[in-house]
Amino acid sequence: MTRTVVLAGGVGGAKFSLGVREALARRGDPPATIVVNTGDDLWLTGVRLQPDVDSILYALAGVNDRERGWGRAGDSERVHEEIQAWGAGWPWFTLGDLDLGLHVARTGWLRDGLTPTEVIERMSRRWDLGARLLPMTDAEVDTVVTVAGGERLHFQEWWTRHRATLAPIAFENPGIEAARPASGVVEAIADADVVLVAPSNPVVSIGPILTVPGIREALRETSAAVVGVSPIIDGRVVRGMADVCLTAIGVETSAAAVAAHYGARRDGGILDAWLVAEEDAAATAPVAALGIRCAAVPLWMRDVEHSAAIAAAALSA
Template identity: 45%
Template sequence: MSPRVALLAGGVGGAKLADGLYRALPQGELSIIANPGDDFELHGLTICPDHDTLLYTLAGLGDRERGWGLAGESWNALEQFGKIGAPDWFRLGDRDLALHIHRTALLKSGSRLTEVNRELQRRLGLPDAPILMATDDPLRTRVRTPEGWMEFQPWFVGSQAKPEVLEVEFVGAQRARVSAEVTEAILSAELIVIAPSNPLISIAPILAVNGVREAIASARTRGVQVIGVSPIVAGRAIKGPADRMLRAAGLPSSPAGVARALPGLFDTLLVEESDLTVPLRAELAPLVSRIIGATTVMHDDDARLNLARQLLQAASDAA
């Protein structure tokens, strides 16, 4: 019998595991808690990059080569933005733009972000609307670089994540409250999974929302385990700047660095099998109760599903 799973996830790396779990589990047994820290406003529109990457991936609509946006997208609006002097550093495709316009209109009508995004999921082919926003309140990641503080998307996309990150903060975290849907998803879960997403800017913003850590702690008191997948393989991030950010934070670019970046979170950590050396086991031993070697690089659909099954088997073995 499959467990009910709550998955904390960022965008690209998180979406791959989310896709595997979504296919491995019966419909309705997976709740995905999306990182809100990447959300921002552009052209007067509310954009939720990690949510939308998860949505497009699970619905089979995403551009697999880029890892974001819609497959077969056109770029007429983006070209026109450039011609008229509007910001064009963030690549919004024409069909993607339609989603942001409609989302913003629904938000302005008074609907909650969670409600709006779940309706978009249903419209685009996910009847169980499994992706939940960690909070309906504004929470925005920003980073301090040698040039000063930057909003997340201008740093990550506009500057291609090149400026060194000296500090990370989550603006609005003190006021952000966990949504009722996320609280229910965590408290009803039989397994909590941490996706192979950047621990500092994808998972940490979710945990910064008031009520998320408390819900996880409550679930653990009744025996629910937390299993994570390391996003670091052979000392490098599978995707994105996680390796550089860990080193800048004084942590090793390794699964041990991931565990230290999220102290006390993992009961079990899945690590790329070829990385699981005796020294790494020794380094992880004080940080994680159980360490499991697995094939964590997800090059294709089969690899996504296989990792999901390895993870579920690891949870079953520990039960």
């Protein structure tokens, strides 16, 4: 019985989590523990938003909006329109009515004294998710982007309003050096047989998880194999603006470069193995030279079946 931990965030993380759930079910293995990025969380109009947590929650529950890639399917926006009529909130950051229902519930539980871990556990009771969700930390460590000229923006403003068109200089998570892994995260990694790094944005989705003190160390010390899946296919990002983020930290937009960014465990990095797309088969030798086992497989997550095949390949790597 394979005990599996997934590090994930964003739409790529949500799709991959669906594939992992399916692959594990077919093998008869226990449900995965998914450690979710909370670096893009924020307070807006008095409620606490956790975009990556919600994307993965909605996807596993089967209620996500697959066309937009975020939010609830069939949602309406009456409350958002009313908030805008009062001149509050961000007009470019749409919150659906069903989505707001979750945000209000979450905020109430937080105000009552529950931790984010406890809130997510309570949220997870509504649907049969087939996985355990954990935040990377219970601390508030929102991502701040410094752009050319020195202006500092919340990640969501830079990402959603400006569509990453403002050249970033740095990505920071203020307070993260004092944060601790959420309850159960280090234990899950220590007890795992395999840890999978989802094909999420390496800088703003996986990066904050690895920056929480104690998580990178847990990955280096676990007896589990740590296997990553490339978010880059044929030299291009699949979705979003990860290429802009990678350029800002001096990493080339390529499967081999992202593997090198994560690094081999033998040299103080986190990876034992790395999956690249068939289109990037030429990267297998350079990645192997880093001390990371590498295989080229189909990586397009067109549907759950394709995602499950990718997850199965990662589990076997």
